[in-house]
Amino acid sequence: MSAPTIRVPLHRLAHGRTGDKGDRSNISVIAWHPVFWPLLVAQVTEEAVARQFAHRRPALVRRHLLPRLQAMNFVIDAVLDGGVNDALNLDSHGKALSFLLLDLVVEVPAQHAALLIGAD
Amino acid sequence: MKEPLLRIGCAAGFSGDRVDAAAPVVEALIAAGGPSVLIFETLAERTLALAQLARRGNPEGGYEPLLDDLLRPVLARCLQAGIRIVSNFGAANPVGAARRIHALARELGLPPLRIAVVEGDDLSLPDRRSLWEGAATGLQVVSANAYLGAEAIADALLAGAQIVVCGRVADPSLTVGPALAHYRWRRDDWDRLARATMAGHLLECGAQVSGGYYADPGFKDVPGLATLGYPIAEIDADGHCTITKPPGTGGRIDEHTVKEQLLYEVHDPQAYLTPDVVADLGEAEVTQTGPDRVRLSGVRGHPRPATLKVNVCHATGWLAEGEISYAGARAEARARLAAQVLRERLRGLGPLRVDLIGVSSIFGDDEGQWLDAQALGEARDVRLRVALRHADQASAERLPREVTALYTCGPAGGGGVRTALRPRLGTVSCLVPREQVRATHRFIEEAA
Numbered sequence: 001m002s003a004p005t006i007r008v009p010l011h012r013l014a015h016g017r018t019g020d021k022g023d024r025s026n027i028s029v030i031a032w033h034p035v036f037w038p039l040l041v042a043q044v045t046e047e048a049v050a051r052q053f054a055h056r057r058p059a060l061v062r063r064h065l066l067p068r069l070q071a072m073n074f075v076i077d078a079v080l081d082g083g084v085n086d087a088l089n090l091d092s093h094g095k096a097l098s099f100l101l102l103d104l105v106v107e108v109p110a111q112h113a114a115l116l117i118g119a120d
Numbered sequence: 121m122k123e124p125l126l127r128i129g130c131a132a133g134f135s136g137d138r139v140d141a142a143a144p145v146v147e148a149l150i151a152a153g154g155p156s157v158l159i160f161e162t163l164a165e166r167t168l169a170l171a172q173l174a175r176r177g178n179p180e181g182g183y184e185p186l187l188d189d190l191l192r193p194v195l196a197r198c199l200q201a202g203i204r205i206v207s208n209f210g211a212a213n214p215v216g217a218a219r220r221i222h223a224l225a226r227e228l229g230l231p232p233l234r235i236a237v238v239e240g241d242d243l244s245l246p247d248r249r250s251l252w253e254g255a256a257t258g259l260q261v262v263s264a265n266a267y268l269g270a271e272a273i274a275d276a277l278l279a280g281a282q283i284v285v286c287g288r289v290a291d292p293s294l295t296v297g298p299a300l301a302h303y304r305w306r307r308d309d310w311d312r313l314a315r316a317t318m319a320g321h322l323l324e325c326g327a328q329v330s331g332g333y334y335a336d337p338g339f340k341d342v343p344g345l346a347t348l349g350y351p352i353a354e355i356d357a358d359g360h361c362t363i364t365k366p367p368g369t370g371g372r373i374d375e376h377t378v379k380e381q382l383l384y385e386v387h388d389p390q391a392y393l394t395p396d397v398v399a400d401l402g403e404a405e406v407t408q409t410g411p412d413r414v415r416l417s418g419v420r421g422h423p424r425p426a427t428l429k430v431n432v433c434h435a436t437g438w439l440a441e442g443e444i445s446y447a448g449a450r451a452e453a454r455a456r457l458a459a460q461v462l463r464e465r466l467r468g469l470g471p472l473r474v475d476l477i478g479v480s481s482i483f484g485d486d487e488g489q490w491l492d493a494q495a496l497g498e499a500r501d502v503r504l505r506v507a508l509r510h511a512d513q514a515s516a517e518r519l520p521r522e523v524t525a526l527y528t529c530g531p532a533g534g535g536g537v538r539t540a541l542r543p544r545l546g547t548v549s550c551l552v553p554r555e556q557v558r559a560t561h562r563f564i565e566e567a568a
Contacts, residue, residue: 015340015376017333019385021165022547028383030376055485055493064389068405068418069379075387081473081486084166085436085546088473088507091482100483118339 004110011102012116014040018098023083024075025094027101031070033115036108040072041065043106049074052104053097056081074101122357124154126302128295128319129352132160132190132207133326135167139189141326141350146194148352148366150201157298158198160190160207161291161324168288169433169545171212172244172263183217183285184209188224195221196228199282206273206294210237210285212263217285218564232566233283236276240559241265241288243430243552251557252430255550259434262545266428266552268559269395271307273297276561284561288431290394295320299355314399314421315359317392321399322363322381322416326350329363329381330412331371344370349412362415373412382406382416391422395429395554398422427551436546438516441507442523442539443477446531452479452499454531461530462506465522469515470508477503503536509544516541 013036016028029044031037050061059078066072080094081087087094108116129149131142142158149156162184175182184190187209198205210217214237225233243251243264252264265288274297276284284297299316300307307313322329327348335342349369353361363373382401386392389401400420407415446454459474466472474488475481479499484490506523510516520539527537 011339015336015380017380017384019383021385021387022549024387026383026385026387028380030379030383032376055490057485064387066383066389066401066404068403069382069401071379071383073383073386073389085544086509088439088471088486088509089482089484090475090477090505096482 005107006110006113007105007107008116009102009120010044010104010106011099012118012120013106013108014102016098016102018095020080020083020093023078023080023086025079025097027074027076027098029072029074029101032117034070035112035115037067037070039106039108044072044104048104049076049101052101053079123303126299126355127152127154127156127352128159128298128323128355129156129350130159130161130323130326131350132162133324133328134164135162135184135186137162137326139186140193142190142194144366144369145350145352146197146203149203150197155302157204157206158194159294159323160209161294161326163208163211163288165431165547166433166545168212168265168431169263172433175212180216182213183211183220187217187220191221191224192228195225196230199230199233204277204282204284204298206284206298208286208289208294210287212242212287214239214285214287215564221283221285222564222566234281234563235283235285236279236281236561236563238268238272238276238284238286238289238559238561240272240557241268243557251552252432252550255548256432256434259432259548262433262435264430264432266430266557267395268428268557269293269424270296270300272559272561274300277301279561281561281563290396291324292317292320292394293396295323295353296396299359303357308423310397310421310423312359312421313397315361315419316355317394317397317399318382318401318404318416318419319353319355319359319361322361322378323351323353325381325384327371328384329377330365330373331377334377334380340376342372346370360415360417362409362413364413373414375406375408375414378406378414378416393425395424397424426554428554428557430550430552432548432550433545434548436544437509437511438513439507439509439542439544440516440519441505442520443503443505443537444523444526444530444534445503445536446534447501448533449500451502452476452497454533455502455504456496457531458504458526458534459506461526462522466508466519469518470510473507475505477505481505
């Protein structure tokens with residue numbers, strides 16, 4: 001029997017920051033606790049991130065892993081409505097997009113609930 | 121002989137950053153003693169095009185508009201203490217900036233300065249255009265600049281410059297240049313150059329590494345955001361760095377603030393490309409070594425790219441925007457109706473972006489799928505915002521007119537119309553062989 005799990009938004013396990021170059025966004029995802037790192041690797045995948053940004057029609061989502069930093073870096077192409085020069089979006093740099101990624105729901109073993117930060 | 125530790129303080133991360141950031145950094149550098157450099161990073165991707173336009177309006181202009189405000193509070197202290205200043209605040213007119221700094225020094229009663237400018241980045245000059253013209257066929261080009269590396273900065277410092285004024289150089293090169301000059305590393309010492317590059321990367325956004333742009337109450341608390349301390353990197357002879365900030369200032373430096381900045385605007389962490397080196401973060405580690413002190417280690421380097429990146433900025437028509445507010449009962453329904461009216465009135469002009477501030481205005485998409493997917497809500501305080509782009513000014517002007525007309529023709533109670541029409545700038549990037557771009561420095565004498 002598998003251990004009980006709870007479903008929480010990613011921002012309770014990790015934090016991150018968005019950067020941009022042209023119409024390409026990069027979003028870091030950094031674990032708050034080493035125990036969360038394997039969960040992030042397993043669940044915060046390129047496919048999961050592509051789904052989270054589907055309405056922006058990203059051309060490509062690429063994930064880079066940095067296990068020593070317990071961090072990953074997503075590079076998302078053509079997700080910025082054209083980027084700072086072209087976007088009609090108020091946030092033409094896409095600075096807020098890390099928070100869209102951090103809304104992703106992940107499954108965490110209930111035994112680690114005490115290590116989560118903040119509240120939903 | 122072992123060189124003493126080099127400290128580099130950063131007092132600006134973009135054009136428009138806080139102008140009172142430098143003073144505490146300078147005082148901390150002085151208190152620490154030893155060789156140190158102050159850097160200001162003030163060029164974003166498009167800043168140079170705007171500077172180029174400013175210079176067309178005024179041949180003496182085109183450098184950082186806040187130059188005086190940035191330097192005036194600290195120039196005398198830096199000179200007295202032997203702190204050298206390196207910055208890209210020359211923008212589209214480094215020589216103009218150097219002359220202005222001479223004038224400022226005179227106003228402040230300071231002795232004559234040794235100011236060097238770094239040149240070679242401006243590829244808009246007639247004899248340089250062939251390098252990138254193929255990438256910009258048919259475009260209304262405003263500026264073309266290559267990202268220069270650290271070598272000309274290092275050369276200027278070795279030649280005795282007290283202040284080095286650059287235009288477009290890669291941001292981390294503002295840090296690599298002083299380190300290269302100070303430790304006299306070989307210019308193909310890729311590991312050391314990569315480490316100094318990442319130190320520069322941590323510094324280049326100013327307070328972003330010391331708690332700026334990090335705070336998220338209840339999740340990521342940052343003390344003293346209003347009085348953030350800007351970062352100082354202690355760079356050792358092997359290029360490893362410890363990031364810290366002036367005592368008594370706000371902000372925080374811990375492994376998490378450093379990790380966020382380390383990956384900021386990085387794509388492949390194993391191949392972070394700059395004109396100086398290819399930096400590899402694959403084995404990088406950050407370690408908290410004391411309060412507000414974090415050490416970065418494990419960075420490796422690979423030979424620098426054979427090409428330099430060139431950014432060509434060009435005029436791309438007009439951006440039109442308009443806003444109007446609805447409040448109280450059924451506010452969201454009235455705002456949505458106003459959007460519908462605008463869509464109908466502006467049909468044929470091109471895609472109209474619709475945002476409902478207070479409902480959805482950031483995560484959405486240009487096609488409006490995200491907004492449409494949300495059922496009509498009960499928001500009682502909504503600002504409708506619309507935007508479109510058009511090549512032609514007269515066509516773009518129709519948007520502000522239609523938004524203004526909502527005052528009498530639109531749904532009930534709309535108020536607070538604001539509109540804007542702005543020229544748009546686009547950028548295309550291309551790569552040119554590095555030997556085709558010659559970065560040089562020269563000293564600018566005080567005008568008589």
